[in-house]
Amino acid sequence: MDSALGSNELRIDRERLWATLEASARIGPGRAGGLRRLALDDADREMRDLFVAWCREAGLTVTVDRVGNIAARRPGREPELPPVVIGSHLDTQVAGGRYDGILGVLSGLEVIRTLNERGIETRRPIELIDWSNEEGARFTPPMLASGAFAGLHPVDWVLGRRDDDGKVFGEELARIGYAGEAPVGGRPLDAYFELHIEQGPILEAEGVPLGIVTGGYATRGFNIDIRGENAHSGPTPMAKRRNALVGAGYLIVAVNEIGWQFAEGEGKATAARLEVWPNKAGILSDWAQLTCDFRHPDPAATAEMERLLKAAIPEAARKARVEIEIVEDWTFGDERFDAACIGLVRESAAELGVPARDILSQAGHDAYHLSRICPTALLFTPCRDGVTHNEAEHIELDDTAPGVDVLLHAVLKRANR
Amino acid sequence: MDSALGSNELRIDRERLWATLEASARIGPGRAGGLRRLALDDADREMRDLFVAWCREAGLTVTVDRVGNIAARRPGREPELPPVVIGSHLDTQVAGGRYDGILGVLSGLEVIRTLNERGIETRRPIELIDWSNEEGARFTPPMLASGAFAGLHPVDWVLGRRDDDGKVFGEELARIGYAGEAPVGGRPLDAYFELHIEQGPILEAEGVPLGIVTGGYATRGFNIDIRGENAHSGPTPMAKRRNALVGAGYLIVAVNEIGWQFAEGEGKATAARLEVWPNKAGILSDWAQLTCDFRHPDPAATAEMERLLKAAIPEAARKARVEIEIVEDWTFGDERFDAACIGLVRESAAELGVPARDILSQAGHDAYHLSRICPTALLFTPCRDGVTHNEAEHIELDDTAPGVDVLLHAVLKRANR
Numbered sequence: 001m002d003s004a005l006g007s008n009e010l011r012i013d014r015e016r017l018w019a020t021l022e023a024s025a026r027i028g029p030g031r032a033g034g035l036r037r038l039a040l041d042d043a044d045r046e047m048r049d050l051f052v053a054w055c056r057e058a059g060l061t062v063t064v065d066r067v068g069n070i071a072a073r074r075p076g077r078e079p080e081l082p083p084v085v086i087g088s089h090l091d092t093q094v095a096g097g098r099y100d101g102i103l104g105v106l107s108g109l110e111v112i113r114t115l116n117e118r119g120i121e122t123r124r125p126i127e128l129i130d131w132s133n134e135e136g137a138r139f140t141p142p143m144l145a146s147g148a149f150a151g152l153h154p155v156d157w158v159l160g161r162r163d164d165d166g167k168v169f170g171e172e173l174a175r176i177g178y179a180g181e182a183p184v185g186g187r188p189l190d191a192y193f194e195l196h197i198e199q200g201p202i203l204e205a206e207g208v209p210l211g212i213v214t215g216g217y218a219t220r221g222f223n224i225d226i227r228g229e230n231a232h233s234g235p236t237p238m239a240k241r242r243n244a245l246v247g248a249g250y251l252i253v254a255v256n257e258i259g260w261q262f263a264e265g266e267g268k269a270t271a272a273r274l275e276v277w278p279n280k281a282g283i284l285s286d287w288a289q290l291t292c293d294f295r296h297p298d299p300a301a302t303a304e305m306e307r308l309l310k311a312a313i314p315e316a317a318r319k320a321r322v323e324i325e326i327v328e329d330w331t332f333g334d335e336r337f338d339a340a341c342i343g344l345v346r347e348s349a350a351e352l353g354v355p356a357r358d359i360l361s362q363a364g365h366d367a368y369h370l371s372r373i374c375p376t377a378l379l380f381t382p383c384r385d386g387v388t389h390n391e392a393e394h395i396e397l398d399d400t401a402p403g404v405d406v407l408l409h410a411v412l413k414r415a416n417r
Numbered sequence: 418m419d420s421a422l423g424s425n426e427l428r429i430d431r432e433r434l435w436a437t438l439e440a441s442a443r444i445g446p447g448r449a450g451g452l453r454r455l456a457l458d459d460a461d462r463e464m465r466d467l468f469v470a471w472c473r474e475a476g477l478t479v480t481v482d483r484v485g486n487i488a489a490r491r492p493g494r495e496p497e498l499p500p501v502v503i504g505s506h507l508d509t510q511v512a513g514g515r516y517d518g519i520l521g522v523l524s525g526l527e528v529i530r531t532l533n534e535r536g537i538e539t540r541r542p543i544e545l546i547d548w549s550n551e552e553g554a555r556f557t558p559p560m561l562a563s564g565a566f567a568g569l570h571p572v573d574w575v576l577g578r579r580d581d582d583g584k585v586f587g588e589e590l591a592r593i594g595y596a597g598e599a600p601v602g603g604r605p606l607d608a609y610f611e612l613h614i615e616q617g618p619i620l621e622a623e624g625v626p627l628g629i630v631t632g633g634y635a636t637r638g639f640n641i642d643i644r645g646e647n648a649h650s651g652p653t654p655m656a657k658r659r660n661a662l663v664g665a666g667y668l669i670v671a672v673n674e675i676g677w678q679f680a681e682g683e684g685k686a687t688a689a690r691l692e693v694w695p696n697k698a699g700i701l702s703d704w705a706q707l708t709c710d711f712r713h714p715d716p717a718a719t720a721e722m723e724r725l726l727k728a729a730i731p732e733a734a735r736k737a738r739v740e741i742e743i744v745e746d747w748t749f750g751d752e753r754f755d756a757a758c759i760g761l762v763r764e765s766a767a768e769l770g771v772p773a774r775d776i777l778s779q780a781g782h783d784a785y786h787l788s789r790i791c792p793t794a795l796l797f798t799p800c801r802d803g804v805t806h807n808e809a810e811h812i813e814l815d816d817t818a819p820g821v822d823v824l825l826h827a828v829l830k831r832a833n834r
């Protein structure tokens with residue numbers, strides 16, 4: 001049946017894809033129609049179990065690595081060749097949507113089901129991977145297990161990460177039965193393809209069903225410690241107060257206003273997370289930590305946002321009489337994807353008559369980490385109003401299926417290369 | 418031995434008082450030399466057990482009421498008369514000191530031990546009370562169980578309060594063995610005396626060992642809800658963001674700056690506590706709640722601070738594109754204490770040659786609630802630098818003992834009235 005290769009007639013079964021997404025949407029329901037399926041919680045276990053069952057039904061060989069990444073392999077005619085990988089994640093935010101990450105994994109499954117149904121073999125193996133803890137909503141940082149796969153994080157460090165309740169990644173993985181034995185990464189991949197909802201408003205607004213990601217917004221993130229001093233919230237005179245929460249307040253305002261200075265150029269600044277201790281009514285808090293980040297399509301602008309943050313820190317510290325210090329920082333998003341893989345996506349879109357445009361990613365993705373170890377392409381499909389990390393996240397099948405067809409053809413081309 | 422009544426020779430045993438305070442300071446040690454003895458935790462149980470043992474050794478009859486207040490009674494010659502009560506609390510802040518509240522209870526014990534040792538009987542009974550959960554560090558609001566005693570809170574409402582981990586007051590009380598059967602309040606008290614560290618710098622700075630509290634700072638507190646919308650912290654354009662944490666940031670700054678406007682008149686504004694949800698790195702938070710309060714010796718100034726807060730709310734809401742609403746508010750501190758009880762304190766101080774000055778309380782105290790149901794006096798003794806609600810809280814015995822002697826004499830006069 002290799003005659004179907006590259007045929008414009010080959011399409012996914014869009015109704016089957018939709019039914020698969022709907023089945024996923026019943027596992028870990030949120031309060032408002034979305035999902036709350038945090039990495040390594042009971043819902044994640046249930047979803048993983050169903051995913052593994054689907055993969056086995058599709059004849060795939062499932063292995064789980066030490067950080068819980070699930071790889072499901074379809075053999076090639078030359079089974080020893082490095083595989084073409086399709087991947088994304090099945091975990092969600094605390095109040096997340098039904099498609100972020102999930103669409104990528106289940107589109108990969110649909111690609112494989114389509115190949116199976118049509119009896120299409122490929123030269124190289126195709127592997128489908130669900131990466132653990134992409135969201136970072138339970139264990140930080142985000143993209144944790146793909147980072148380990150790409151050699152950025154030591155495995156033992158990943159296994160020792162703790163959630164806000166002090167629960168340990170490795171123990172939670174064992175609890176849900178996904179502490180695998182396979183090594184984490186360290187093996188050659190031929191290429192990596194990831195399809196993801198855009199998480200932005202551009203494709204929907206322009207009526208274009210496919211975004212071909214050529215790179216990311218340059219992103220700089222910071223954890224900033226604010227140290228004050230405990231004192232009674234009543235008698236302590238204003239001039240003697242060293243309230244860490246007040247320092248955090250000035251800093252949050254500064255971060256937000258930096259974002260506005262760059263808003264016209266599509267820059268963004270986020271005060272995302274604040275921990276405060278002891279954070280009680282009768283006492284001035286002596287410690288806080290703010291997590292914030294800055295994103296801009298132009299790395300020079302991101303650097304300027306960082307400079308402004310660093311200039312704002314002494315001012316906030318002075319006003320609140322606290323000490324403020326950046327204790328951790330990170331960078332991502334200025335990775336560039338692989339020209340050959342991107343070329344296959346463009347070619348497939350053209351053959352299938354799917355309108356496409358180049359686009360930058362504004363969010364983090366597992367594909368960033370993978371791009372460090374193999375040729376990688378990232379595809380975006382539209383989502384309504386760009387709303388994501390929200391239970392109201394929504395996609396239309398008609399806007400989504402064309403992108404999945406392109407994924408199918410691009411992967412097929414690459415696997416037969 | 419009634420000849421000792423009113424005698425200038427009668428003094429407490431200051432070394433015994435200090436040893437008792439030291440014994441307390443070993444129960445629930447903090448990280449930095451202070452105490453972490455939260456209401457109804459294991460350390461609170463251990464302290465209560467020791468306190469009850471001390472009371473029984475002193476011949477007192479111990480009863481525990483339904484909200485865990487421990488009352489230890491020394492009979493009078495006319496045992497049916499309403500008692501003269503000495504009280505305060507043995508619980509602490511999360512990172513609290515060794516003396517806040519504790520000094521009041523253990524001074525009361527020392528007063529009784531002194532009377533016992535000298536064989537002094539009184540006409541009226543004397544009762545020593547440890548009030549549950551004064552700090553509010555574990556269960557809100559502060560002064561919870563004295564509030565129930567004074568009829569301000571229904572007993573069942575108190576028993577149903579939950580801490581940040583969802584643990585229930587009544588269940589925790591049963592767990593530590595202090596869910597008593599005595600009714601809460603509803604009985605006449607002749608008078609209430611409380612001795613407390615100042616929690617401010619005035620007495621130490623002036624070298625005056627005794628503050629006679631004539632009233633409190635007028636205090637207005639608020640819980641303020643901030644409602645935004647979940648969205649991805651990356652792609653969402655600045656103009657579409659509705660980040661509750663950013664709304665909270667503007668509000669914290671506004672609260673703090675209101676405090677500075679009134680700082681010269683000894684006004685204070687505190688952004689004390691912030692809860693944020695979901696408070697994760699990858700998502701804009703859709704909910705936050707800020708707890709803040711305003712204090713000023715002049716109730717009209719406190720009212721003006723409240724007006725400025727209410728004017729700042731729409732501005733903060735506009736800047737962060739969120740909704741902000743006051744959902745709870747409270748008032749305390751403009752209670753006035755009893756002229757007759759204050760008179761006894763002044764008289765005793767004069768007789769003993771203890772320098773004293775009138776002072777306003779800036780913090781909440783169980784005495785405020787008691788002042789609603791019986792004649793009440795509140796006495797302050799110095800603390801170093803006014804530092805409190807901090808593990809570094811410190812007192813000197815030489816600066817403290819004179820105030821406890823005054824307490825002894827004032828209580829004795831009142832109990833023989």
